[in-house]
Each structure stands twice: as structure tokens, then as C-alpha cells.
Amino acid sequence: DAGITQSPRHKVTETGTPVTLRCHQTENHRYMYWYRQDPGHGLRLIHYSYGVKDTDKGEVSDGYSVSRSKTEDFLLTLESATSSQTSVYFCAIRETGYNEQFFGPGTRLTVL
Amino acid sequence: KQEVTQIPAALSVPEGENLVLNCSFTDSAIYNLQWFRQDPGKGLTSLLLIQSSQREQTSGRLNASLDKSSGRSTLYIAASQPGDSATYLCAVRSTGANSKLTFGKGITLSVRP
Numbered sequence: 085d086a087g088i089t090q091s092p093r094h095k096v097t098e099t100g101t102p103v104t105l106r107c108h109q110t111e112n113h114r115y116m117y118w119y120r121q122d123p124g125h126g127l128r129l130i131h132y133s134y135g136v137k138d139t140d141k142g143e144v145s146d147g148y149s150v151s152r153s154k155t156e157d158f159l160l161t162l163e164s165a166t167s168s169q170t171s172v173y174f175c176a177i178r179e180t181g182y183n184e185q186f187f188g189p190g191t192r193l194t195v196l
Numbered sequence: 197k198q199e200v201t202q203i204p205a206a207l208s209v210p211e212g213e214n215l216v217l218n219c220s221f222t223d224s225a226i227y228n229l230q231w232f233r234q235d236p237g238k239g240l241t242s243l244l245l246i247q248s249s250q251r252e253q254t255s256g257r258l259n260a261s262l263d264k265s266s267g268r269s270t271l272y273i274a275a276s277q278p279g280d281s282a283t284y285l286c287a288v289r290s291t292g293a294n295s296k297l298t299f300g301k302g303i304t305l306s307v308r309p
Contacts, residue, residue, distance in 0.1 A: 115294075117296075124301075125301075126285075126299050126300065126301040126302065127240075127285070127287075127299040129296055129297075132294070132296065134294050140294065142296070174239060174240070176240075182227045182228050182247055182289070183245075184230060184242050184245045185230060185242070185287075185297055186242060187232075187239045187240040187241075187242075188239055189238065189239045190238070190239050
């Protein structure tokens with residue numbers, strides 16, 4: 085398995101609180117991604133990174149920010165969580181080129 | 197905008213049957229197509245990656261084909277087993293800088309003993 089970990093694995097929080105999810109890789113891959121998965125919508129890209137300090141928006145980026153200060157870590161922050169952000173969040177990595185994308189185990193976030 | 201469709205959304209077959217899962221996409225300008233498996237409550241596991249220049253890829257009982265011109269891919273599972281029960285997703289990587297995967301919504305497969 086690709087060396088990807090996500091923390092925390094489960095989190096329950098209240099509306100209006102800030103939340104940060106962490107993705108850590110041991111593969112030294114260039115690209116890192118954050119997705120959310122919801123019934124009826126499938127997997128949707130939130131933000132991605134193509135290098136240290138290089139990030140860009142995906143299709144559902146509103147309400148989320150990201151940071152990548154080291155190759156191995158990609159952080160997803162919900163500045164003020166809302167109930168609509170209740171979801172399962174997946175991190176993924178990919179090496180440069182036409183290569184496979186590998187996924188982490190996911191974080192289940194519940195916003196009450 | 198690339199769109200990926202997987203029909204039907206769910207499929208139930210008896211053990212031992214050979215089966216085909218379909219995936220269609222609207223834009224043929226792709227780098228590659230990837231098939232994933234997802235077990236309930238788990239992450240996605242990569243099964244097969246087919247580059248745009250390839251016609252098929254095989255891994256054990258799995259065979260994936262790609263017809264880029266018609267916008268179709270199939271995942272063939274031979275001699276299905278109950279352990280194959282899972283959701284299967286296909287995703288295409290379109291051409292362009294920092295290209296990203298577009299996912300289908302998946303097919304939930306149940307293999308009955």
C-alpha cells in the first residue's frame with residue numbers, strides 16, 4: 085500500500101468551529117489532493133497541490149483552504165465548519181507523469 | 197467538461213459468473229483511465245491503470261479495456277467470488293497541465309454465494 089495516512093480518522097465538531105485535517109505521505113510524490121465523498125455526488129475534488137507551497141482549487145473549494153509547507157504534508161482547513169461539510173474526506177497522492185493515483189484511508193467528519 | 201458515467205449503479209450476480217462493468221466518458225482527450233475498488237467504510241484501492249495508448253491491462257482475474265475513440269472502458273471480472281463484492285469506480289485523467297481525475301459514481305457489486 086502507498087504510504088498515506090490521514091488524521092484524525094474520525095471527528096465530530098460543532099458548527100462554526102475551525103477544523104484541520106492532515107494528510108501525510110512517505111512516498112515523496114509531487115502531487116497531493118483532497119476530495120470529499122458524499123452519497124449521490126461521488127468523489128469531488130476540493131483542492132490539490134503540485135508542489136511545496138503550490139496549490140490550486142478544485143470544483144468544490146468554497147469554505148476550504150489548504151497548505152503545503154513540506155512535501156510530505158498537506159493540510160485541509162475548514163475555517164468555520166458548517167453542517168454541509170459533513171462528509172468523508174480523502175487524501176490522494178500521485179507522482180509526476182502519467183501515473184496511478186493512490187488514496188488514503190479517509191477521515192469521517194461530522195459537523196453538528 | 198469531462199463527465200464519467202457508470203451504469204447500472206448496482207449489480208448482483210451469483211458466484212462464479214464472469215461479469216463486465218462499464219464506464220463511459222464524454223471527452224476522448226485523456227491521458228489515462230484508472231479503475232478503483234472501494235470497500236464499505238474504506239478508502240479507494242487502485243486496481244488497474246490504462247494509458248491512452250493502450251487497449252487493455254490485466255491483473256489476475258481482472259481485465260480492463262479502453263476504447264478512447266468511443267469513450268468507453270470495461271472492467272472484466274472472471275469467475276466472480278463473494279470477496280469481489282465492493283463498489284468499483286472508474287476515473288479518467290484528462291489532458292492538460294496539472295490534469296486531474298474525473299470520477300464516475302461507481303457500481304456497487306454484490307456477488308451471492
